[in-house]
Amino acid sequence: MSLEIRDLHVDVMTESGPKEILKGVDLTINPGEVHAIMGPNGSGKSTLAYALMGHPKYTITSGSVVLDGVDLTHLAVDERARTGLFLAMQYPVEVPGVSVANFLRTAKTALSGEAPKVRTWVKEVNAALASLDLDPSFSARSVNEGFSGGEKKRSDIAQLGLLGPKYAVLDETDSGLDIDALRVVADGVNRYLADGTHGVLLITHYSRVLQYIKPTVVHVYMDGRIVASGGPELADRLEAEGYEQFEARADA
């Protein structure tokens, strides 16, 4: 039981042809673990998140992603989600005219194979929203439309709690949040982790979030690959000394 990423190579399509962004990523996340990925801007952190979820802009050219024994590499986005993968995006997408309630019910139905029970479901949705400090009125609003940056992030984490995927990739969920919102979001992630059956890949630019979500492992990620891994103390070292010390290794 684990999320195993093996020698993952990923291209992005550009105007001048395919360009390799991920250059061999290896990572194993076990249930109950939080793996933090830290790296400078432009190192391809978001590409890793998108490629894992199967965004059409990115192509896995070699390597594999296996979730609890199921090879995701050639599955469609929705099939990956139904296998148990979740992505909280750095910029959650607005879907005008589709209410949060309709979206969540449709997602829950697709994931569990049956429509949720009307009576308990509405309560569950409201509780999930409330736990992220979102008013029940968000149910009636269009998905992410007119939400503030922080509300979008909180809505994504409310979905995490409600949909309960096996593994979650959180792509810079902490960026753009003030300290109060960061605590609310971290509490949501910690509740999701509480029973030890879920794993998290936490992609971040700042070590601040790691004060609230305790990482099992910290990986330093540069130029499309992991160049160093260690315990939580590695994040402190990055904060104090920056990424320069790892640049030589990335070039190697």
Add this chain to the structure above:
Amino acid sequence: MTTTLDAAPAVSSHLHPRASWDVADHPTPTGREEVWRFTPIDRIEPLFLDALSGDNLAWETSLPDGVRIEPISRDEARERSVEPPADRIAAVAAHNAGYAALLTIPEGLELDAPIVIAGTGRDDHVKEHLVIEVGRRARATIVLRYRGHAQFMAKTDVRVGEGAALNMVLVADWDDTALHGGQASYLVGRDAQVRTVAVSLGGKVVRLVDTARFDGPGGSIEQYGLYFADAGQHLEHRLFVDHNEPHTSSNVDYRGALQGEGAHSVWVGNVLIRANATGVTTYEQNRNLVLTDGCIADSIPNLEIETGEIAGAGHSSTTGRFDDEQLFYLMSRGIPAAEARRLVVEGFFADIIRRIGVGELEEKLMDAIRDELAVTVGGAS
């Protein structure tokens, strides 16, 4: 009580052909004229026929207490009209209508229930002239609904009195063999509020011309449209809002989806702000969602401004395929591709449908859109 607008200064623009009651002033279009260049002349030709027809649609009406509908003479209809016909279809319709009808909503009458006028074609060739008069401070919703097969030509004139509020919904849900053309002219009274919602789902060729102008300052008109063009269908909406009075506002929002070989939509939105019309607010937008290859969406906004003192004016037009990011987001939550597309299209139209304000009709239209989508996008799982 009526104001004659024939005296309104003509606009020196190719966008606004000379209006006239005389059919002879509207020669049969060739397709080379600016206003006809998108229309499939060969397919719409039966609507140019200048001949009387005794046919009629099978009408079902629902009239709340206090609302009257009565036949009037052709001359009386002309006198009560907002403006003469702008094109041959409207001219032919008004000239050859068996009789004209006058729908009256008396002054001050506030209606909660909609006025419903539903016509079903049974292979008929129908010409019609309908005049609607909404009294001062009245409030009403009118639903005009068309079904079946027909060749249908209509001239419609709507006078909305001072301070009144009219919600006018037109649903062209014809069989895919029907031809429908016509002109609807709105005169918006001082401080009156008019909202129109045009829904075009069926018909082989539908060509609707809407014009609006104001009878005093402070009026507003909002025009919403929803169309779904299938293979071989031509759905054309041409709008002209004439800001001839100061402190008036207009907002136009038409959205369409196209699917199948030869599906063709045309949207032309013209707005004129005259020199005397200061403090005007106007915005018009058209958005098209192209679901398959082989479709054509023509979309042309025009804004003519003759004054420097406007409160706000703008327009936008977008035509595109599904937004990959929206589909990705929905699918990343386990929603299958077909259902994600269905959600996005429903969402695209939801903003228009909710303007209708008649709950039962809103639900029926959402169902109709789901049926249309089942053709290419796939049904609900």
